[in-house]
Amino acid sequence: MVITARQEALVVSSWNEMKDDAPTFALNLYLKLFEIIPSAAKRFSFLRDSNVPLEKNAKLKAHAMGVFVMTCEAATQLRKTGRVNMGANTSVQHLGAVHFKAGIGDVHFEILKFALLETIKEGLPYMWSEELKDAWSNSYDHLVAAIKAEM
Amino acid sequence: MVITARQEALVVSSWNEMKDDAPTFALNLYLKLFEIIPSAAKRFSFLRDSNVPLEKNAKLKAHAMGVFVMTCEAATQLRKTGRVNMGANTSVQHLGAVHFKAGIGDVHFEILKFALLETIKEGLPYMWSEELKDAWSNSYDHLVAAIKAEM
Numbered sequence: 001m002v003i004t005a006r007q008e009a010l011v012v013s014s015w016n017e018m019k020d021d022a023p024t025f026a027l028n029l030y031l032k033l034f035e036i037i038p039s040a041a042k043r044f045s046f047l048r049d050s051n052v053p054l055e056k057n058a059k060l061k062a063h064a065m066g067v068f069v070m071t072c073e074a075a076t077q078l079r080k081t082g083r084v085n086m087g088a089n090t091s092v093q094h095l096g097a098v099h100f101k102a103g104i105g106d107v108h109f110e111i112l113k114f115a116l117l118e119t120i121k122e123g124l125p126y127m128w129s130e131e132l133k134d135a136w137s138n139s140y141d142h143l144v145a146a147i148k149a150e151m
Numbered sequence: 152m153v154i155t156a157r158q159e160a161l162v163v164s165s166w167n168e169m170k171d172d173a174p175t176f177a178l179n180l181y182l183k184l185f186e187i188i189p190s191a192a193k194r195f196s197f198l199r200d201s202n203v204p205l206e207k208n209a210k211l212k213a214h215a216m217g218v219f220v221m222t223c224e225a226a227t228q229l230r231k232t233g234r235v236n237m238g239a240n241t242s243v244q245h246l247g248a249v250h251f252k253a254g255i256g257d258v259h260f261e262i263l264k265f266a267l268l269e270t271i272k273e274g275l276p277y278m279w280s281e282e283l284k285d286a287w288s289n290s291y292d293h294l295v296a297a298i299k300a301e302m
Contacts, residue, residue: 036187036265039257106190107258114187 002142003078007135011075014120014127014136015068025123026064027055032115040111043102067116071136074143084146096150104151109144116140153293154229158286162226165271165278165287166219176274177215178206183266191262194253218267222287225294235297247301255302260295267291 018025031054034041041047046059054060074084085092117136121128169176182205185192192198197210205211225235237243268287272279 037258037261039261107188107262110188110190111258111262 002082003075003135003138005079006131007138008075008079010132010135011072011139014124014132015072017124017127018068018120021123022065022068023061025068025119026061028123029064029067029115029119030054030060032119033112036111036115037108040108043104043108067112071116071140071143074146075135075139078139078142084142092146093150095147099147100151109148113137113140113144153233154226154286154289156230157282158289159226159230161283161286162223162290165275165283166223168275168278169219169271172274173216173219174212176219176270177212179274180215180218180266180270181205181211183269184263187262187266188259191259194255194259218263222267222291222294225297226286226290229290229293235293243297244301246298250298251302260299264288264291264295 050057077084117133120136201208228235268284271287
């Protein structure tokens, strides 16, 4: 079993808790990412070509939201089918191609994982636990492995 | 002026505060680094070739201590001479060569900076301030710029 029922439940329930305030979580995720590696900003075409401040950049928020939503979906898919395979609109193949083109490497996926976990920890302190951390870690690792396999 | 007298004083006084417990700060720095990018461990020859646990690895501690000591020395040198130029034993040329050989890039220097600031913040909460952060940031940035210029 790649993910336990309890891990899936933890990811889904904490995402439900974050959903209402999803734009804030999305923004915080990228503020954390850029705090760790400021140079990452230039990897996003929609940031390079834009003067809109981060907190008003709709594309950045959509991208960040995707990280939460897809990690959460990965948990459910892993539980159902034992593997990650996103829907047609955000296929793993497409994500592999886009991230390959952008020159994204292992180190970037690792940093985003750290930023994701820190964002959840800071945003949901009353739900945070090592178990919750492991559940998100596990889902994220499987999602990234699926994306990397297409790169 | 690349660094103010006050910034130098902040770096030196906080390092004096950390010095007595330097091995702990050194270890915490690398635990933080490996928390963010677990894959970084394999970049250190003395970790690749060793079964010694991190907290007992003298070479890791010495390396981490170097980050603190040299960033602190950079502050003093910047104040005195306006530039960073380490002593003969740890010359910037040597550091440039070693880091180039190890395949270290911008992203690694950025992550280490984040880990350094977080380690100081967590270890010296009673001294931590935006001003202290900026002082260490400034010294670190100049040290890294000097190393990169030799890479």
